[in-house]
Each structure stands twice: as C-alpha cells, then as structure tokens.
Amino acid sequence: xxDKDMQNVPSIAVIGSGYWGKNxxxxxxxxxxxxxxxxxxxxxxxxxxxxxxxxxTCLAVNDVYGDPGIDGVVIATPAETHYAIAREALLANKxxxxxxPLVLEEKDAEDLIRIARxxxxxxxVGHLLQYHPIFMKLKEMAHNGELGRINYIYSNRLxxxxxxxxxxxxxxxxxxxxxxxxxxxxDEPESVLAIGGYYLHKKIADVTTTHLxxxxxxxxxxxxxWLHPFKEQKLxxxxxxxxxxxxxxxxxxxxxxxxxxxxxxEHNIPVPAVAxxxxxxxxxxxxxxxxxxxxxQCIATGEPPITDGNEGLRVLxxxxxxxxxxxxxxxxxxxxxxxxxxxxxxxxxxEKGYFAHNSAVVDDGVSIGKGTKIWHFSHVLKGSIVxxxxxxxxxxxxxxxxxxxxxxxxxxxxxxxxGVTLEDGVFCGPSMVFTNIYNPRAEIRKxxxxxPTLVKKGATLGANATIVCGTTIGRYAFVGAGAVVxxxxxxxxxxxxxxxxxxxxxxxxxxxxxxxxxxxxxEICFQKLPDGLRPIADGIINDR
Numbered sequence: 001x002x003d004k005d006m007q008n009v010p011s012i013a014v015i016g017s018g019y020w021g022k023n024x025x026x027x028x029x030x031x032x033x034x035x036x037x038x039x040x041x042x043x044x045x046x047x048x049x050x051x052x053x054x055x056x057t058c059l060a061v062n063d064v065y066g067d068p069g070i071d072g073v074v075i076a077t078p079a080e081t082h083y084a085i086a087r088e089a090l091l092a093n094k095x096x097x098x099x100x101p102l103v104l105e106e107k108d109a110e111d112l113i114r115i116a117r118x119x120x121x122x123x124x125v126g127h128l129l130q131y132h133p134i135f136m137k138l139k140e141m142a143h144n145g146e147l148g149r150i151n152y153i154y155s156n157r158l159x160x161x162x163x164x165x166x167x168x169x170x171x172x173x174x175x176x177x178x179x180x181x182x183x184x185x186x187d188e189p190e191s192v193l194a195i196g197g198y199y200l201h202k203k204i205a206d207v208t209t210t211h212l213x214x215x216x217x218x219x220x221x222x223x224x225x226w227l228h229p230f231k232e233q234k235l236x237x238x239x240x241x242x243x244x245x246x247x248x249x250x251x252x253x254x255x256x257x258x259x260x261x262x263x264x265x266e267h268n269i270p271v272p273a274v275a276x277x278x279x280x281x282x283x284x285x286x287x288x289x290x291x292x293x294x295x296x297q298c299i300a301t302g303e304p305p306i307t308d309g310n311e312g313l314r315v316l317x318x319x320x321x322x323x324x325x326x327x328x329x330x331x332x333x334x335x336x337x338x339x340x341x342x343x344x345x346x347x348x349x350x351e352k353g354y355f356a357h358n359s360a361v362v363d364d365g366v367s368i369g370k371g372t373k374i375w376h377f378s379h380v381l382k383g384s385i386v387x388x389x390x391x392x393x394x395x396x397x398x399x400x401x402x403x404x405x406x407x408x409x410x411x412x413x414x415x416x417x418x419g420v421t422l423e424d425g426v427f428c429g430p431s432m433v434f435t436n437i438y439n440p441r442a443e444i445r446k447x448x449x450x451x452p453t454l455v456k457k458g459a460t461l462g463a464n465a466t467i468v469c470g471t472t473i474g475r476y477a478f479v480g481a482g483a484v485v486x487x488x489x490x491x492x493x494x495x496x497x498x499x500x501x502x503x504x505x506x507x508x509x510x511x512x513x514x515x516x517x518x519x520x521x522x523e524i525c526f527q528k529l530p531d532g533l534r535p536i537a538d539g540i541i542n543d544r
Contacts, residue, residue, distance in 0.1 A: 010071035010095070010299040011035040013064045015085060017044050019162070020099060021076035027292045028074065029055065038064050061085060065092035072122070072299050075099060078166055083108040086123075090115045095122040095299045100175040101319060102312030106358055109316055113309040122298045124305040125312035127179035129248075131291040134255045135180060137282045138237065138246055141258075142184050148241030153181050153220040155235045158228035168205040170194065170322055173224035178318050179307065180235060181212065181220045188314055190215050192321035193332040199227060210322045256280040320358060327364060366399075369406060387424065405457070419450040419469060426455050429463035429481065436469045456491070458508065474532050478506040491532025505533055 012028050013036035014021055021039075028034040029052055036056040037048050045057040064070060065088055072095035075085050083103040086096050090112065102125045103109050116123035129135050141147055155177035164172055182188065189212035196205035207225040214220075233248035243259040260275040298305045305311075321333045353370035356362055361379045369388030374380065378392050381399030386392070387406030397415040398404065404416065405424035414428050419436040422428075436450045451470035455461065459473045462481035473479065477489045480496035489495055494504040494512060505526065506512055507519035517526040517533065526533040 008300075009033050010296050011069055012072050012074055012296070013038060013067070013070045013094075014074045014076060015039075015061060015064060016076035016099075017041070017048060018076065021074075023288055024074050024076055024099075024292065025052070027286075027289050030289070031292060031296065033292075033296055035070055036064060036067065061088070065089060065094065071095060072097065072295065074295075076126075079104055079171065080166070083112070086112055087115065090119060090121055090123070093119060093121065095124075095295075097122075097124045097126060097295045098312070099126040100128075100179075100312075101125075101171060101316055102309065103316065106313065106316055106320065109309065109313040113313065116309055120302070122295070122302075122305060123309035123312075124295050124298065125307045125309065125315070126291065127176060127307040127311070127315065128287055128291055129176045129180050130183060130307050131294060132248070132287040133282050133285050133290070134246055134248070135235070137280060138235070138244055138256060139183055141242075141244065141280075142237060142239070143186070146242060147237060147239030147244060150184065150218050150237060150239050152218060153184060153235070153237050155181065155220070155222045156232050157222075157224045158230075158232040159226055160228055160230075161226055163200065163206075163226050165201070165204065168196075168208070169224050169226055170196070170205060170208045170210070170326065171319060173226070174208070174210060174222050174322070175315055175319065177222045177224070177235070178210075178315050179311070181222070182311075182314055182318070184237060185214055185216070185218055185220070187214055187216065188335060189213055189220075189318060191332050191334050192318060192325055193330060194322040194325040195330040196326050205326060208322070208326060210318075210325075212318070252284045253281070254279065256282060317358070363399075393430075411463070418447075420453045420455070422455045423457040423459075423475075425458040427460040429461055429465065431463060432461045432465040432467070434467050434469070438469055459489075460510065476506065476508050477532075478510065491529075491534070492526065493532060508535065 009032050012033045014025050014028065015038045017025060017037055017039040025034060025037060034055050036058060037045065038058050038061055039045055040059055042059065049057050058064065064073060073089040074097045075082060076099045077085060079101055082098050086098050089096050112123055142150060157173045157177055191213040192210065194208055194210040196208035199206045206227045210222045212220045231249055235246040237244045243261055245257045247255055258278040258280055262273040263270050264273050294305060317335060321335055325331055325333050354368040354372040356374040357376050359377050360374045362368065363380060363382040365382040366380050367385045369386060371389040372386055374392040376394040378394065378396040380386060383401035384399035386398065386404045389406055390404060390408045392410050393412040395413050396410050399418065401418050402416050402420055404422045407424055408422050408426045410428040411430040413431040415434065417434055417436040420434045434453060437446045438451055440446060453467055453469050453471055455473045456475040458476040461467065461479045462483065464482045465479045466484045468486040471485055472488045474489050474491035474493060476492050478494045479485055479489065479500065483496050483500040484498040485495065485500045492505050493502050494506045495502050504512055505517060507522055507524060509519065509522050511519055511521045513519055513526060525536045527536050
C-alpha cells in the first residue's frame with residue numbers, strides 16, 4: 001500500500017513493546033521506518049536493543065515527544081492510556097497511530113480528532129482487518145454490487161484465550177468485526193443489542209453476542225469468545241445475488257469463497273437454488289505490513305487513512321452502546337444523531353422510552369420513566385427512581401436510593417443525595433444544594449445519620465439555594481435564589497435570604513399573590529390554613 005517510489009520514509013517511534021507492540025516493531029523495522037522503541041520495562045528494552053542495534057530505546061514517553069527526528073508515533077499500550085499518550089503526541093506535532101480501540105470515551109475521541117484536524121496531522125486507528133487483502137477484496141465486491149443488496153452479516157471471532165483482566169471479550173475481540181461491518185454497510189447502526197456470559201469473573205464477560213440493525217434493513221451480529229474449543233475467525237456476508245465467506249483460519253488460497261445461491265419463488269413458496277461455490281484468488285500479503293505501510297503513506301502524502309479518527313469514533317460508538325446494552329442485560333439501545341452547537345454528537349436512547357446522552361451513566365437497578373431526558377455527564381445511581389417526562393440537566397448526580405417524581409426539572413450541577421425525595425413537578429435551579437448529614441465530618445462516617453428532606457409537588461428551588469437536611473418544602477412553595485433553608489417551608493410560601501425567611505405567598509403558576517391572597521394572573525383566590533395556603537374554588541377550599 002506504500003508508494004514504492006516514496007523517498008524519505010517517515011521515522012516512527014513505537015510506544016509499548018508487549019504482546020502486539022513487538023509485531024509493530026518488527027514490521028516498521030523491516031520497512032526501515034523504526035527509529036525508537038519506548039517501554040517502561042528495561043529488560044524488554046535491552047532485548048530489543050540486542051535485536052535491533054540500529055534503533056534507539058527510551059523509558060520515558062517525553063523522550064519520544066521531544067525528538068524532532070520522529071515523524072510519527074505508534075501506540076500499543078493498554079487502552080486506558082491511549083488518550084493521554086495520543087493527545088500529548090499530537091500536541092508535540094507527531095502523527096499518531098493507535099491500536100484498537102482508539103480510546104474508551106467518545107469525548108476523548110472527539111478531542112483527538114479535533115487536535116489532529118487543527119494541526120493537520122494523521123490520526124489512524126489499528127483496525128487491522130481493514131488492511132487484510134482478503135477483506136479489501138470482499139469490500140470491493142460488496143461496494144460494486146456483485147453481492148447485490150446485503151441482507152445480513154455475521155462475524156464469529158472465537159478462540160481459547162488470550163484471556164484478559166483489563167478488558168472484557170467485547171472490547172478485546174469485537175472492534176475488528178465492528179469495523180469490517182461498518183465498512184461493508186457504509187453506515188452506522190440504528191439499534192444495538194448485546195448479551196453476554198460471565199464464567200471466569202463475575203464482572204468480565206467471556207462471551208458476547210452483539211446484534212446491529214441498520215436503517216437500510218440490513219442486520220448484523222458479532223459473536224466473540226475466548227472460551228471456545230478451537231479458533232474460528234469467520235465473516236459471512238449474505239446478499240440477494242451472492243453470498244461471501246471470509247474464513248481467516250483457512251490457508252490463504254481458501255480464505256474467500258463466493259456462493260451464487262438464489263431464492264426462487266414457486267407457487268408463492270420460497271425455494272433455495274443452490275449453486276457451486278467459487279474460490280476467489282487474492283495475492284498474498286501480510287495485513288499488518290499493509291497497515292504499517294498505509295500509515296507511512298498517509299504521513300508522506302497527507303491523505304486520510306482508511307481507518308482514521310472518525311472511523312475509530314464510529315466503532316467506539318457501537319462498542320459503547322454494546323457495553324451499555326450488556327450492562328442492562330440485553331436492553332436494546334438506539335444510536336441517535338443529535339446536534340449541539342453545530343457539532344454532531346451521538347446519544348443513546350433506550351427503547352424503554354427515555355433518553356440518556358452518551359456521556360451520562362445510568363446504573364443497574366434504576367427505574368427511569370418514559371420521556372425523561374438525562375443530559376451530559378450526569379449519573380443516576382443504583383436504587384433510584386426517576387419519574388416520567390423529567391429533564392435532568394448536565395453534571396447532575398441522583399442517588400443512591402433517591403425518589404424523583406414525574407415532570408421534574410433539575411438544572412445543571414445539582415446533586416440529589418440519598419435521603420432526598422422530590423414529588424411531581426419540582427424545579428431545582430442551577431447549582432442549588434441539598435445536604436443529607438446535619439453535622440458532617442470527613443473522618444467520621446455518618447451515613448446512618450441521614451436526615452430526610454421532602455420537596456412537595458410543584459415547589460421551586462432557586463439557583464444556588466441550599467436546603468439543609470431534615471426540612472420539608474411545601475407544595476408550590478418558592479425558594480429564592482441563594483436562600484439557605486433550615487426549617488420547614490409552608491405550602492405556597494415565598495422565602496428568601498440566609499437564613500430563609502418568608503416574605504409572601506405565590507400562586508400555583510409561580511406569580512406572587514396580592515395582600516388579599518389573590519393571583520392577578522390566574523384570578524385564583526387562596527385561603528390560609530395551618531400548613532400554608534389552599535386555592536378556593538367556587539367558595540370551597542380545594543383539597544388538592
């Protein structure tokens with residue numbers, strides 16, 4: 001894939017020389033692009049220095065970033081380190097190749113893509129099978145219509161090992177298959193469902209099956225396992241004209257077969273017409289060598305990689321949706337495009353009827369009502385109940401074991417702690433504060449001293465207000481911005497200040513009442529009772 005006439009082959013540093021890094025080191029050395037190996041293991045570096053005497057080694061990544069002779073960085077470290085290393089490399093004006101997955105969070109992928117774009121640098125993801133000559137041929141046949149309309153795809157990646165503890169089988173095996181499926185579909189799925197089995201560790205899936213549905217009607221599933229008696233790496237593409245099988249465990253000449261099977265209709269009954277299989281010949285080349293050469297070619301020419309940062313982000317979206325479905329015991333998730341200040345983002349809307357942004361976290365054991373929306377970086381902890389049609393803003397924490405009624409609106413930067421209950425229609429202004437321990441100490445655990453706080457129906461808590469625990473806020477009460485409430489507030493009372501004091505009454509609509517307890521906007525009159533006000537309807541006190 002690299003231009004054989006290309007002069008001045010770019011110089012590469014490989015960061016991480018472990019299980020897969022050593023293969024990247026070998027290929028870049030054979031190509032003549034390897035300048036430096038970076039690893040924190042001195043023993044490994046000594047062995048590589050003996051094997052590749054013409055290559056520099058270092059223990060610190062800063063030595064890579066600071067070397068002006070290095071054009072590109074190849075990152076083959078654990079996935080949780082990808083973002084930090086890749087970001088620093090881009091900021092040091094190095095082109096970057098990252099082994100799969102690109103990163104673990106979509107916001108981090110978007111940040112890397114932005115930096116690479118602004119600095120005109122290459123950002124490439126190691127989705128190896130996109131550079132396998134067999135798959136490249138299969139993709140060509142699919143895109144030129146030889147297979148006809150693709151109905152479904154399935155991919156099996158099964159083996160006994162390599163068993164990991166830093167990631168589950170979904171993140172370890174499935175990125176390659178998802179990358180191939182998205183390339184064949186030329187689209188992202190609308191719906192993702194994943195189920196799995198946990199046999200060796202109760203929190204790390206050993207076997208998963210992921211089902212993808214596309215708006216074209218095409219479906220796909222990915223089955224991965226590191227607890228299988230034999231190795232199987234098979235991709236099956238079923239079109240309405242031909243079917244293709246890519247079996248990567250077969251000898252090279254037997255890896256790709258076409259089946260021109262058809263379904264014919266006789267007397268309104270579908271009848272399969274079986275055709276002889278056809279072997280497809282493809283010149284043999286090492287996929288990893290192809291991938292390494294492609295990275296160097298992109299550095300030299302500036303052309304975008306096949307598996308660039310955007311492709312890595314698309315795969316990451318599917319992985320994240322699959323993981324959330326897996327955590328929710330097979331609940332289907334939809335990938336929904338949304339717009340935020342002109343930037344395309346992806347959010348997840350669970351098919352039970354509520355919406356959760358992709359950066360939000362909803363724990364297991366949580367009940368969310370229909371029509372509720374949960375926005376950026378919010379977290380609903382276990383045991384919590386959130387009613388229908390609520391709007392939960394950014395950076396909100398709910399729980400654990402909190403009850404929130406329907407039609408509540410919680411603005412940004414609010415924490416609704418254990419012990420707090422919100423009835424229907426409560427408004428929590430930006431950055432208002434609940435407490436749940438009256439006299440907390442950092443060094444003394446006092447969660448057995450939680451004092452319950454109740455906010456009754458329709459109440460409003462203004463921006464930056466503080467509600468000291470153990471208080472009750474009455475129905476349709478109004479707490480002014482910045483007020484500190486340390487005692488009960490009657491129904492419809494208007495309170496302000498520190499400590500909060502009552503200065504009047506408010507209507508159900510939020511307007512302040514006149515001295516004779518009438519709402520001039522609604523023309524509703526109220527009567528004072530021991531616990532606050534009640535509206536009067538036709539001369540009778542409304543009993544709620």
